[in-house]
Amino acid sequence: MEALALSDDILLSVDKAARYIGNEINHIKKNPSDVDIRFALCFPDVYEIGMSHLGIQILYEMFNRRSDVYCERVYSPWADLHTILKERDIPLFALESQQPVRDFDFLGITLQYEMCYTNILQILDLSKLPLLAAERTEADPLVIGGGPCTYNPEPIADFFDLFYIGEGELQYDALFDLYLSMKKDDAYTREAFLRRAAQIPGIYVPSLYDVTYADDGTLASFAPMYDDVPAKVHRQVVTDLDAAPYPTKPVIPFVQATQDRIVLEIMRGCIRGCRFCQAGMVYRPNREKSLDTLKRYAREMIETTGYEEISLSSLSSSDYSALPELVNFLIDECAAKRVNISLPSLRIDAFSLDVMKKVQDIKKTSLTFAPEAGSQRMRDVINKGLTIEDILGGSELAFKGGWNKVKLYFMLGLPGETDEDIQAIPELGNEIASLYYDTVPKEERTGRCQITMSTSFFVPKPFTPFQWARMYPPGEYLRRAKLLNDTMKEQLNRKSLRYQWHQADVTVLEGIFARGDRRVGAVIRKAYEYGALFDAWSEYFDMEKWERAFADCGVDPDFYIMRERPADELLPWDFIDTGISKDFLRREWERAKRGEVTANCRKQCSGCGCRAYGGGVCFG
Amino acid sequence: MANANPNKQPTVRARIRFAKYGVMRFVGHLDMMRFFQKAIRRAGLPIAYSGGFHPHQIMSFALPLGIGVTSEGEYMDIELTEKVVPENAIQRLNDQMADGVKVLSFVYLPDKSQKAMAAVEAASYVVGLKEPEGKAVHVLARQGADGSAGMGNDGSIFAEMPLEPLFREGLRLFYEEADDIIIIKKTKKSERQLDLKPLIYEFKLSDNAEKTAFLPSKDVGVSNGDQHDLYFYLTLSAGSTDNIKPELVFSHFMKSLGIEEDAYRLAIHRLDLLTRNPEGQFVSLGDAVGLL
Numbered sequence A: 001m002e003a004l005a006l007s008d009d010i011l012l013s014v015d016k017a018a019r020y021i022g023n024e025i026n027h028i029k030k031n032p033s034d035v036d037i038r039f040a041l042c043f044p045d046v047y048e049i050g051m052s053h054l055g056i057q058i059l060y061e062m063f064n065r066r067s068d069v070y071c072e073r074v075y076s077p078w079a080d081l082h083t084i085l086k087e088r089d090i091p092l093f094a095l096e097s098q099q100p101v102r103d104f105d106f107l108g109i110t111l112q113y114e115m116c117y118t119n120i121l122q123i124l125d126l127s128k129l130p131l132l133a134a135e136r137t138e139a140d141p142l143v144i145g146g147g148p149c150t151y152n153p154e155p156i157a158d159f160f161d162l163f164y165i166g167e168g169e170l171q172y173d174a175l176f177d178l179y180l181s182m183k184k185d186d187a188y189t190r191e192a193f194l195r196r197a198a199q200i201p202g203i204y205v206p207s208l209y210d211v212t213y214a215d216d217g218t219l220a221s222f223a224p225m226y227d228d229v230p231a232k233v234h235r236q237v238v239t240d241l242d243a244a245p246y247p248t249k250p251v252i253p254f255v256q257a258t259q260d261r262i263v264l265e266i267m268r269g270c271i272r273g274c275r276f277c278q279a280g281m282v283y284r285p286n287r288e289k290s291l292d293t294l295k296r297y298a299r300e301m302i303e304t305t306g307y308e309e310i311s312l313s314s315l316s317s318s319d320y321s322a323l324p325e326l327v328n329f330l331i332d333e334c335a336a337k338r339v340n341i342s343l344p345s346l347r348i349d350a351f352s353l354d355v356m357k358k359v360q361d362i363k364k365t366s367l368t369f370a371p372e373a374g375s376q377r378m379r380d381v382i383n384k385g386l387t388i389e390d391i392l393g394g395s396e397l398a399f400k401g402g403w404n405k406v407k408l409y410f411m412l413g414l415p416g417e418t419d420e421d422i423q424a425i426p427e428l429g430n431e432i433a434s435l436y437y438d439t440v441p442k443e444e445r446t447g448r449c450q451i452t453m454s455t456s457f458f459v460p461k462p463f464t465p466f467q468w469a470r471m472y473p474p475g476e477y478l479r480r481a482k483l484l485n486d487t488m489k490e491q492l493n494r495k496s497l498r499y500q501w502h503q504a505d506v507t508v509l510e511g512i513f514a515r516g517d518r519r520v521g522a523v524i525r526k527a528y529e530y531g532a533l534f535d536a537w538s539e540y541f542d543m544e545k546w547e548r549a550f551a552d553c554g555v556d557p558d559f560y561i562m563r564e565r566p567a568d569e570l571l572p573w574d575f576i577d578t579g580i581s582k583d584f585l586r587r588e589w590e591r592a593k594r595g596e597v598t599a600n601c602r603k604q605c606s607g608c609g610c611r612a613y614g615g616g617v618c619f620g
Numbered sequence B: 001m002a003n004a005n006p007n008k009q010p011t012v013r014a015r016i017r018f019a020k021y022g023v024m025r026f027v028g029h030l031d032m033m034r035f036f037q038k039a040i041r042r043a044g045l046p047i048a049y050s051g052g053f054h055p056h057q058i059m060s061f062a063l064p065l066g067i068g069v070t071s072e073g074e075y076m077d078i079e080l081t082e083k084v085v086p087e088n089a090i091q092r093l094n095d096q097m098a099d100g101v102k103v104l105s106f107v108y109l110p111d112k113s114q115k116a117m118a119a120v121e122a123a124s125y126v127v128g129l130k131e132p133e134g135k136a137v138h139v140l141a142r143q144g145a146d147g148s149a150g151m152g153n154d155g156s157i158f159a160e161m162p163l164e165p166l167f168r169e170g171l172r173l174f175y176e177e178a179d180d181i182i183i184i185k186k187t188k189k190s191e192r193q194l195d196l197k198p199l200i201y202e203f204k205l206s207d208n209a210e211k212t213a214f215l216p217s218k219d220v221g222v223s224n225g226d227q228h229d230l231y232f233y234l235t236l237s238a239g240s241t242d243n244i245k246p247e248l249v250f251s252h253f254m255k256s257l258g259i260e261e262d263a264y265r266l267a268i269h270r271l272d273l274l275t276r277n278p279e280g281q282f283v284s285l286g287d288a289v290g291l292l
């Protein structure tokens, strides 16, 4: 048993000490002296969140399959331990060996949401690495970023030596092999390695690109500094998911993780092109795993994990072509093994209600719809193919089946949204409540129905048709939320309606990070110096620190928020080739403005460009 | 036992004794339960489930162990739908344990026996005490607020004593020769006076010679396998009434010596949980199975 990096008195004084000891079931232990590459794989948030992430488990398993690589995990120390590590000058360590991250060859950080950006700096800072890539020396690990936020890595470009853009299964071997061969031939220097790494498909080395700005603050140019550095970085896409590695022996935490269950990834990408949705775009084309593969994984993971629940994972599980067969298989298999089934993101219809009745306690669960917008006009603008008939029809079936709780998710601040569109949200809630009272006779009701409407504020994301859209100041978001709330109070069934909305400050910040350029990096650094950390946690988020940071760095938030970008503006993320053509996005932006819907990939290909990857739904 | 589920198939009850040591001392009680639930499933033991929409394994633990404490006397009772050969069950479970958890025994319980938690009457511990590196703490045995030194009336001598005589003397005054040990026990709701003396069945300091013999079983190290300067042996009242933790006893013991509570590193290791046999003597919760 390895000695721990933290002393007993520290571990006894922090919350959930088991976050920091490693030693979990299915973790992988190697002798550091038996390997050539040590990789610290980091999810920059607290352990319970990070341990729930499938992508990390995939890479962990994949890297460790190589006998020359030892991949270990790192998560953000919670605020209590953060303070202790700083005070006592203890370097951040990886869980498996409990050895300092700064002695590793690579530090890989997954970037799942923008609000983790100060946590990246925490990881670097506690590891005692220079925050800026430009200041790192030969002795420091190479810091590499991956995950959805790399679709605009510019606000954090200064902190990373390189980024991996796309699905991790494809190019890490090439990256490791290059590293090893340069070390072996004595040709390795940080600079030489990065220069050659930039030539591996999907690898972006920010320091090898020159950025200039025009007088109005927009990008004037973005170009590689050398001829051998590619002008475009191509997103990496796995075409055959059945052949890709899958972590059928995932690490099982002692501390209860957010995702305390088997996760069965059934497909990647989505056939629907909701115009606000970055995941629906950047994971194209939709690719399914075969039923046989999924059956095999499910059986195996029930054995290897001992979990009591299995959950399907995808962007839109209802679109999986063999869903009925898969679900029936799971119901049979899981009943025998006493495993519960969890089916998130199912569209409500006769089939899903029937399944849910079998696998859930309907008294305890609520029905979930995500119409995203209240009016049909607005749903057409965002290309959300969920109609009022779908919602009411599904609700009616559900009410007849015994449900009486409905949750509805919407966005406020969508492009072109009017007050009528906002008011349509509580009106829709009211209509569903009326339907309940019309459908369920008095004697069969158990109290009122409960319709909960929840809104988030829309944040335009790169590589979506709304990437050019403007945002609003926090006050305007709150006005819209208030309008919704006031309108709700006027509804006939107001007593059956509930409304929850999100913080507006965080939305604005997220918007700046999502579409910012390299100048935003200084602000993130400043805010971290002022103590900003765990910004994704409302109890830690402090807008005042950020306002000071923006002011001190002379960066104007409005430049990033308030402008609708002209369609020909050079955008900070244009150097990435996600396979989706800018023409397609422009076309979709125009269609959105005209309220025209676009068919899903299965009905009709709309020529987004991803067919070039040679797989998935484009050939179905 | 009341049978909550009338359709339930007949089950057999088993008691599992396990050790928890090394880094696992930082895994809390609830996490250990969840760990065992998964391990039992992986081991493929025919565990019985409760009814309802979300059936759970029928499993109960005796006396949760505090964070940071190691043990070779942890118990849990489970119900199985069919009998498994005990050696086989132990093997299958140990194949699924994390480094730092080890199943030591598996015995079937007679039908009417009490649940492990209800049977617990006492717990025995060994507590290792270590002088922090580089500084001799015994000189910290300093004058009390009223000018009296240490706990005795001759403080000056006290303060110059080396570690072992200091604690031997302290223990004599605090426990062996004390008529009572009155403390104020605070709970969330109330404060009450409590006499610790009758609840401490044993409290002794091992002789130098005994020291190594007293070390817990070979593969169960006390706190990372550190060597300690002194080893204390305690048997304390435990269970649902008057559950006395060794930390509590030590905090009052140290106070009586006029020593700061955190002056020494204490490593607490639970040796066993005890119940009483029909003659009223303490016996191990594992051994008691046959008696009941």
Ligand code: SF4
Pocket (backbone or CB within 6 Å): A270, A271, A272, A273, A274, A277, A278, A279, A280, A281, A315, A316
């Ligand atoms: S259905 Fe729409 S919102 Fe959901 S993942 Fe697909 S594109 Fe995104």
Ligand code: SF4
Pocket (backbone or CB within 6 Å): A284, A285, A286, A601, A602, A604, A605, A606, A607, A608, A609, A610, A611, A612, A617, A618
């Ligand atoms: S090329 Fe066509 S079918 Fe393929 S992802 Fe794009 S729109 Fe869908």
